Amino acid sequence: MLRNTTTVILAGGKGTRLEPLTLDRAKPAVPFGGNYRIIDFVMSNAINSGLRRLLVLTQYKALSLDRHINLGWRQYFCAELGEFLDVVPPQQRIDEQWYQGTADAVYQNIFVIEKDRPEYVVILAGDHIYKMNYQSMIDYHREMEADLTVGALTVDRESAKQFGVIQADEDNRIRGFQEKPAEPQTLPGEDNRCFASMGIYVFTARFLFEQLCRDATEPDSQHDFGKNIIPSIIDSHRVFAFPFRDENRKRQAYWRDVGTIDAYYEANMDLIDVDPLLNLYDEDWPIRTLQPNLPPPKFVFGSDGDPDRCGIAVDSTVCPGTIISGGKVKRSLISSHVRINSYASVEESILFQGVNIGRHARVRRAIIDKDVCIPADMEIGYDLELDRRRGFTVSSNGIVVISRNDSLNHPEDGLRVDPPSRILR
Structure with a gap:
């Protein structure tokens, strides 16, 4: 010292x-x-x-x-x-x-x-x-x-x-x-x-x-x-x-x-490249953080004969406590306590802790803040003008950001979902 x-x-x-x-x-x-x-x-x-x-x-x-x-x-x-x-x-x-x-x-x-x-x-x-x-x-x-x-x-x-x-x-x-x-x-x-x-x-x-x-x-x-x-x-x-x-x-x-x-x-x-520019796996220079006591990530529904209902993640990082329950994840970072439900798709996205992706929902090139619940069948990142009308932030490069303060009640989608909790965690 x-x-x-x-x-x-x-x-x-x-x-x-x-x-x-x-x-x-x-x-x-x-x-x-x-x-x-x-x-x-x-x-x-x-x-x-x-x-x-x-x-x-x-x-x-x-x-x-x-x-x-x-x-x-x-x-x-x-x-x-x-x-x-x-x-x-x-x-x-x-x-x-x-x-x-x-x-x-x-x-x-x-x-x-x-x-x-x-x-x-x-x-x-x-x-x-x-x-x-x-x-x-x-x-x-x-x-x-x-x-x-x-x-x-x-x-x-x-x-x-x-x-x-x-x-x-x-x-x-x-x-x-x-x-x-x-x-x-x-x-x-x-x-x-x-x-x-x-x-x-x-x-x-x-x-x-x-x-x-x-x-x-x-x-x-x-x-x-x-x-x-x-x-x-x-x-x-x-x-x-x-x-x-x-x-x-x-x-x-x-x-x-x-x-x-x-x-x-x-x-x-x-971080999700095969050889990432930032090495988080170097034991000689560890990056420390809060490590909660959580179970390992879980991937389910891959053997029921339905090829569209298969819990998989490729070219991604998946943190403890997450359940990929019959959904597909590609080139994404999935934080802890996330749930991705059956037939859902997440691509090139960042999901913070506690996010829940509903059945058949599709998320692409998005950042979703803590504890946000994406309703079943909702699409994020596929129609940027629609995302803007919903009140979501869209960056200059087309990244959609959904914060804990955003309302997901959108009559044009036929969706009625209460806004997420604003409790700081």
């Missing part, structure tokens, strides 16, 4: 672009890959890196996230060894406002961080999918005698417009930084590649506290690391970029921002 390091995970993101999946939960709490939540990846990285002094800063609709962490993560920390995992909601100890930016979120919790007297503070975003050993970044920070080290990866020029763009010299010392520029500066000798901030920071603790206090007094500051803190210190202090070192052990580095419905859908679909 890195006893001189405190890790702060920023997990208060509203995730507006991921609506309606974020209407009742914070973005880091959105389910991913069947079994997981988005935040499980950064927290697994932290534990696998030997970081066991964690503060998770929440803000927006945090009940689901708080419950997930309390039930699934506290078992990995031992207070007697100086380890802790604290979920910290906004306390307004310094300011009566909500967090105004990433730097302000840390500043408003400065006393919580300072009381453990860390030598280094690692700051992480809780809403990205990747594998990384943060200890190697901390070692690099020490080696370079840096005040701040910024995790960085190479992205194409168009994607760079959504990042902080770094200009670094041959020693990786940062000489320029622009947050989400309209015209990103490319790498030397490259026409379409940029060096981008991952939102991962290693600070020398005392330096961090000084900069946060200074920034808090700036009336025109947005109190954000990318917009304010980093640009204000690169000329006067030792600020370095740390190139992303992927622990995924694949041909290409894997890092995903799942901030939109289409990006989220594609990242999930990556």
Whole structure:
């Protein structure tokens, strides 16, 4: 364990672009890959890196996230060894406002961080999918005698417009930084590649506290690391970029921002390829999560002589507690406690926990939120205009999203079904 390091995970993101999946939960709490939540990846990285002094800063609709962490993560920390995992909601100890930016979120919790007297503070975003050993970044920070080290990866020029763009010299010392520029500066000798901030920071603790206090007094500051803190210190202090070192052990580095419905859908679909880009089966770098005590998945009605009533799943992930009862699943991610009834069909879709697909229903290229019941004979994803008229969200790439708040009472379908429960689970 890195006893001189405190890790702060920023997990208060509203995730507006991921609506309606974020209407009742914070973005880091959105389910991913069947079994997981988005935040499980950064927290697994932290534990696998030997970081066991964690503060998770929440803000927006945090009940689901708080419950997930309390039930699934506290078992990995031992207070007697100086380890802790604290979920910290906004306390307004310094300011009566909500967090105004990433730097302000840390500043408003400065006393919580300072009381453990860390030598280094690692700051992480809780809403990205990747594998990384943060200890190697901390070692690099020490080696370079840096005040701040910024995790960085190479992205194409168009994607760079959504990042902080770094200009670094041959020693990786940062000489320029622009947050989400309209015209990103490319790498030397490259026409379409940029060096981008991952939102991962290693600070020398005392330096961090000084900069946060200074920034808090700036009336025109947005109190954000990318917009304010980093640009204000690169000329006067030792600020370095740390190139992303992927622990995924694949041909290409894997890092995903799942901030939109289409990006989220594609990242999930990556997992069902024969050789998925993201390796969830690596025992040397496990991704942990809450694992409820559930029976194994069950597939029934394959031997009654009716070829159309056969419980099967191909090229899919099926989680515990699920019963595929005479339905067919193809290229989909099926979470726990799902039931797919006879003659139903699910293709290229993501079903969250507790979903029930009625008899003869057909679902294609859809994301269905927790506890939603799709009525018998209903079709989702086959007529996008009809889905829009029903009030469902349809992404720019044609992915239909049904949230727990959507009504499935549609007279034009001849269906009368009560809306699903809004209980947070």
